[in-house]
Amino acid sequence: MVGWEAHPWHRESDHGASRRQQLAARGPYEAAVPAAIAGAGVVVPNGLLAEAEDAVQEITRFDAEITAFAERRAATDGDDNTSELAPLASVLLRTESASSSEIEGVTAGARALALAAIDAKAGPNAQLVTANVAAMQRAVELADDISVEAILAAHRALHGSQAYAAPGQLRDLQVWIGSNALSPHTASFVPPHPSRVAAALDDLMVFVQRVDLPVLVQVALAHAQFETIHPFNDGNGRTGRTLVHAMLRHSGVTRTLTVPVSAGLLTDTTGYFRALTDYREGYIETIIRQFVNASFRAISNGRELVDDLERVYGAWSEQLTSRRGSAARRLLPHLLSQPAVTVAHVEAVTGVALSAAQRAIEQLEAAGIVTRTNENRRNRVWIAPDVIEALDAFAERVGRRG
Structure with missing residues (x-):
């Protein structure tokens, strides 16, 4: 007291x-x-x-x-x-x-x-x-x-x-x-x-x-x-x-x-x-x-969040046709924790050249894993909507609203 x-x-x-x-x-x-x-x-x-x-x-x-x-x-x-x-x-x-x-x-x-x-x-x-x-x-x-x-x-x-x-x-x-x-x-x-x-x-x-x-x-x-x-x-x-x-x-x-x-x-x-x-x-x-x-x-x-992310990751692995070890496939784990990326960000986290980073995002976009949020070519951002959905579901379960 x-x-x-x-x-x-x-x-x-x-x-x-x-x-x-x-x-x-x-x-x-x-x-x-x-x-x-x-x-x-x-x-x-x-x-x-x-x-x-x-x-x-x-x-x-x-x-x-x-x-x-x-x-x-x-x-x-x-x-x-x-x-x-x-x-x-x-x-x-x-x-x-x-x-x-x-x-x-x-x-x-x-x-x-x-x-x-x-x-x-x-x-x-x-x-x-x-x-x-x-x-x-x-x-x-x-x-x-x-x-x-x-x-x-x-x-x-x-x-x-x-x-x-x-x-x-x-x-x-x-x-x-x-x-x-x-x-x-x-x-x-x-x-x-x-x-x-x-x-x-x-x-x-x-x-x-x-x-x-x-x-x-x-x-x-x-x-x-x-x-x-x-x-x-x-x-x-x-x-x-x-x-x-x-x-x-x-x-x-x-x-x-x-x-x-x-x-x-x-x-x-x-x-x-x-x-x-x-x-x-x-x-x-x-x-x-x-x-x-x-x-x-x-x-x-x-646990429910991790299960959701595991399902997302499993689906991504099947959707993506890129070879093992490619920049696009190496980016998949990163998207779980950081579901918004730019070309410069991909370049930094994967260590690949700018052209390879651009190609990785193109492959992810073609596979439906990421979608672009704007049409501004200079500051274009891509989002992984499946991860956003899983995180928002977690927030909804604990009563948060964003």
Whole structure:
């Protein structure tokens, strides 16, 4: 349970507010004081513990299934299986990042995300989700050394040059939660005063390194504590969910994938935010159950996505008449994770000459695998509609709309 402490409030009156609102924003306000959890005892009912362990086993099994998928494709095509594994890992990373962003109200469809990834015309939401992909990847890369510095690096990747968010820097201002609150006085939750943030994060990092707790229980509690600390001006939710995946990778539960846990949370955002409130009131079971249920939902949905992509890939292999080892055939795995391409992009990812890249796209277009999105010869983009359809179906199953 968080404690509370009073702090003076010094800010000029907002003349765009009513007198009642201005009156409510005067005087001291109360900010949370997070409990120290580094060495805290954690008591969870046996039934919930068993469910959490079942969820971890299912995540590990799903991770292994993707490797098996890669091996099947390699056996069929006679290629190194890493060429197949990377695209599927990338697809799941992007779907997780999109779902994590959607929890914060940032929505972008599969087509927009694919275009943003090759710097084609895309809206601001797609660009934000693309930045979230980079942040998630950064967190996973640093999973061997989960630290405050690693979290700052993920936040920096998320917000880039957005000065208002102070990328990669702990906040030095008071923030609060509640979009209609003009001051912390009427907010739904007021995170700790900035003077407490650094010490609270250090305490959390000690908790993260513990090895005496069930993995998913530890992950759920660490995430809830991070959201309670709210260490950044902006991007706390998305950065906090990158910590989830860094911990899963660090513990060995996942080895190749970013399981779309946020997609599971997205199906019940009301329950997710209520669980964070319960955590701050001293009830930890709700957030643990949210993560258990989200994990099972994520795996079920992720398996369906992988099955869809496997069917797409199998159909492509039959449709394409190009010889094995050709640029067109080598491009097929890449299209699973990046279903929007240009000639220059194909040239870069396959390493072939410009003429060969053009010929590869022509062969893919003739086979009905890609279709052009515009007639502008200078900036022509091709889309793999079967992949877009599979990704949009995934989004529909978790309630996202783009």
